[in-house]
Amino acid sequence: MVLVPVVLLICLLVWQVGLTGLAFVWNGQAANAAARAQSIGQDPAEAARDSVPDSLRDQVSVSVTDDGSVRVATRVPVLCTGCASLPTSVTQEARAVREP
Numbered sequence: 001m002v003l004v005p006v007v008l009l010i011c012l013l014v015w016q017v018g019l020t021g022l023a024f025v026w027n028g029q030a031a032n033a034a035a036r037a038q039s040i041g042q043d044p045a046e047a048a049r050d051s052v053p054d055s056l057r058d059q060v061s062v063s064v065t066d067d068g069s070v071r072v073a074t075r076v077p078v079l080c081t082g083c084a085s086l087p088t089s090v091t092q093e094a095r096a097v098r099e100p
Contacts (some may be wrong), residue, residue, distance in 0.1 A: 015079065023076045023090050027053045027060075031072040031094035034062050039096035044070045059085055069095035 030048035035071035045062040051075070052060055059075040071093045075085035 001046040012079070019079070020076050020090075023029050023056075023074055025059055026056060027072055027074040027090045027092050028094075030062075030074065031070060034070040035094035035096040036074055038064060038068065048072050054066075059089075061089075065093070067095070069093050 002005040030051045033051035034044035034048040038044040044064060045060075048062045048070075049057045050062050056074060056077070059077070061073045063071045065071060071091060073089040075089045078084045078086055
C-alpha cells in the first residue's frame with residue numbers, strides 16, 4: 001500500500017515528461033508553418049495556430065524578428081492539454097529562405 005502513491009507519482013512525472021516532449025514537437029511544427037507563411041506573405045500567427053491541436057491554440061504566441069525569422073513560443077501543458085500550463089514555455093525560431 002505504501003508503494004501505490006510512489007508508483008502513481010512516477011507515472012504522473014513520466015506523463016508530464018511526455019507532454020513536454022509533445023510540446024516541443026508541436027512548437028517545432030508551428031515554427032516551420034509560421035516561417036513558410038511569412039515567406040509567402042501570409043499571416044505567420046494564423047499558420048502557427050492552425051498547425052497545433054485545438055487545445056493548444058490559445059497557448060501559442062508568434063513574433064516576427066527584424067531579420068525575417070519567426071519565433072514561436074508554446075506554453076507547456078500540465079497533465080492534459082487545455083487544462084493548465086506550466087509557467088514556462090517552449091520557444092523555437094525558424095526562417096524560410098526566400099528564393100528569387
